[in-house]
Amino acid sequence: MNDRTRSAKIEVENLTIHFGKVRALTDLSLDVRENEILSVSGPANSGKTSFLRSLNRLNDFESHCRISGSIRLDGRDIRKDMEAEDLRKKVGMIFALPIPLPRSVYDNITYGPRLAGVRDRAALDQVVEESLKAAFLWDEVKDRLRSSGQKLSGGQQQRLCIARTLALRPEVILFDEPCSGLDPISTAKVEESMLELRKSQTIVLVTNNTKQAARVGTRTAFFLMGELVEIDATEKIFTAPADPRTNDYIVGRFG
Amino acid sequence: MRNEGARQKIGFGFLLGATLFVVVPVLAIIVLIVVKGWSALSLEFLIAMPRDGMRAGGIFPAILGTFILVFTSIAFALPIGVMAAVYLSEYAKDNLLTRIINLAIINLAGVSSVVFGLFGLSLFVVFLRFGVSIVSGALTLGIMTLPVIITTTREALRAVPRSYREVSFSLGASRWQTIRHSVLPFATPGILTGAILSIGRVAGETAPILFTVAAFYLPKLPHSLGDQVMALPYHLYIMTTQVPGVPENYRYGTALVLVGLVLVVNIVAARIRSRIRRNK
Numbered sequence: 160m161n162d163r164t165r166s167a168k169i170e171v172e173n174l175t176i177h178f179g180k181v182r183a184l185t186d187l188s189l190d191v192r193e194n195e196i197l198s199v200s201g202p203a204n205s206g207k208t209s210f211l212r213s214l215n216r217l218n219d220f221e222s223h224c225r226i227s228g229s230i231r232l233d234g235r236d237i238r239k240d241m242e243a244e245d246l247r248k249k250v251g252m253i254f255a256l257p258i259p260l261p262r263s264v265y266d267n268i269t270y271g272p273r274l275a276g277v278r279d280r281a282a283l284d285q286v287v288e289e290s291l292k293a294a295f296l297w298d299e300v301k302d303r304l305r306s307s308g309q310k311l312s313g314g315q316q317q318r319l320c321i322a323r324t325l326a327l328r329p330e331v332i333l334f335d336e337p338c339s340g341l342d343p344i345s346t347a348k349v350e351e352s353m354l355e356l357r358k359s360q361t362i363v364l365v366t367n368n369t370k371q372a373a374r375v376g377t378r379t380a381f382f383l384m385g386e387l388v389e390i391d392a393t394e395k396i397f398t399a400p401a402d403p404r405t406n407d408y409i410v411g412r413f414g
Numbered sequence: 415m416r417n418e419g420a421r422q423k424i425g426f427g428f429l430l431g432a433t434l435f436v437v438v439p440v441l442a443i444i445v446l447i448v449v450k451g452w453s454a455l456s457l458e459f460l461i462a463m464p465r466d467g468m469r470a471g472g473i474f475p476a477i478l479g480t481f482i483l484v485f486t487s488i489a490f491a492l493p494i495g496v497m498a499a500v501y502l503s504e505y506a507k508d509n510l511l512t513r514i515i516n517l518a519i520i521n522l523a524g525v526s527s528v529v530f531g532l533f534g535l536s537l538f539v540v541f542l543r544f545g546v547s548i549v550s551g552a553l554t555l556g557i558m559t560l561p562v563i564i565t566t567t568r569e570a571l572r573a574v575p576r577s578y579r580e581v582s583f584s585l586g587a588s589r590w591q592t593i594r595h596s597v598l599p600f601a602t603p604g605i606l607t608g609a610i611l612s613i614g615r616v617a618g619e620t621a622p623i624l625f626t627v628a629a630f631y632l633p634k635l636p637h638s639l640g641d642q643v644m645a646l647p648y649h650l651y652i653m654t655t656q657v658p659g660v661p662e663n664y665r666y667g668t669a670l671v672l673v674g675l676v677l678v679v680n681i682v683a684a685r686i687r688s689r690i691r692r693n694k
Binding site: 254 | 507508575580581582583586595596
């Protein structure tokens with residue numbers, strides 16, 4: 160095995176996505192490496208969210224979506240060799256807006272494990288505690304696990320959503336602009352948990368915020384108009400980008 | 415400025431007038447049946463059998479019959495209507511078949527009730543040999559209420575945010591698990607609204623039960639779903655037009671019981687609905 164395949168958790172090859180007649184992503188090839196945070200940045204309509212949602216096959220529900228190319232997770236084609244449900248248990252997702260279900264904190268976190276067949280009370284209790292601790296939320300909510308998840312503050316809600324995703328012990332977590340509605344302190348907490356999660360998980364972070372990409376990304380990919388402009392170590396992208404369009408975006412000339 | 419204020423007052427007056435125009439008949443009906451029917455109400459009226467060619471005694475068989483018809487028809491129509499709505503809103507693709515089904519539902523809602531009665535007579539009573547019975551009547555009434563239940567259920571399902579479904583899918587839930595655990599629970603109050611609307615319709619209709627279940631006069635109570643029953647709206651019709659010499663307060667008393675019955679069932683259903691809402 161060469162070095163590329165050993166470190167690649169997700170391999171994307173020639174991925175093209177259409178929504179009806181609109182092409183959202185063109186011939187994208189890149190790897191996501193094990194235990195890295197890959198920041199995906201770029202202006203609106205650059206295809207970054209379409210890319211992210213193809214990694215857990217959430218685009219399957221768009222009726223006019225057509226996908227070509229291949230995505231492999233640990234060498235297995237996610238559309239040919241895996242069921243979508245099994246894939247999504249391995250590849251979790253955090254959405255732009257925190258969306259706690261109108262249930263208790265406890266029931267939000269146990270939603271995934273319960274549907275996956277975990278019934279044992281003690282096991283569920285343990286999952287709740289571990290997930291909340293990993294999302295840096297345990298101390299704030301441990302006394303109100305039975306109250307509604309929707310009663311938490313915005314930042315707490317987003318960390319609840321992270322805990323809910325962690326409850327399935329995913330190998331990869333996709334973050335879709337997770338801090339776009341959060342204040343700086345909540346953002347810092349979410350970023351802190353991402354850096355901590357990186358030790359055991361692989362993370363793909365879509366963000367509009369170039370500063371956030373710079374703060375947490377191991378590597379950064381820059382997308383423009385549905386194409387990958389460049390991908391490199393975050394430090395390199397933000398200090399000496401190879402493509403002038405990347406530089407223009409970073410210094411704020413457009414987007 | 416002053417002119418604008420006057421115009422606003424006129425506009426406001428018209429809007430108020432239209433609203434009163436709606437409310438007045440409702441109040442008038444209620445006042446009329448309460449004033450004319452109240453004197454007929456007694457324990458005997460509610461729990462006794464009719465006597466003396468329906469000119470005396472009670473209307474218990476008709477109350478019971480309407481009660482039975484409401485529950486059997488809703489028990490039939492609610493599950494089928496909800497399942498159809500779930501299919502249409504969660505599974506069906508926008509294609510020719512779906513559009514034909516939608517058109518059929520709209521048309522079903524527009525069919526007049528006497529046509530439903532004839533349809534029930536030919537399909538259930540004659541062709542399927544259910545006879546004139548509770549089964550035939552309940553199925554006929556159930557089919558009549560299906561469009562209401564399907565339409566309100568679909569609206570209730572649509573009101574559940576799409577993001578709940580996405581969250582559920584992203585947590586590895588299948589389509590069915592998502593519907594079962596993240597869509598239906600939050601649509602239940604809206605679905606019950608459809609059921610409540612149907613109750614009033616079922617309890618009050620005469621034409622669909624005319625040929626399928628309603629008895630002119632029955633001296634005994636039903637024992638099985640194969641029996642005929644008396645029903646309040648049909649009983650009212652008969653007492654008003656077919657039997658001479660029925661005291662006026664008996665007729666209005668029957669109408670009062672019919673309206674009261676629908677009201678009581680609606681209140682109970684609304685209570686259940688608000689309890690479900692609170693438990694969320």
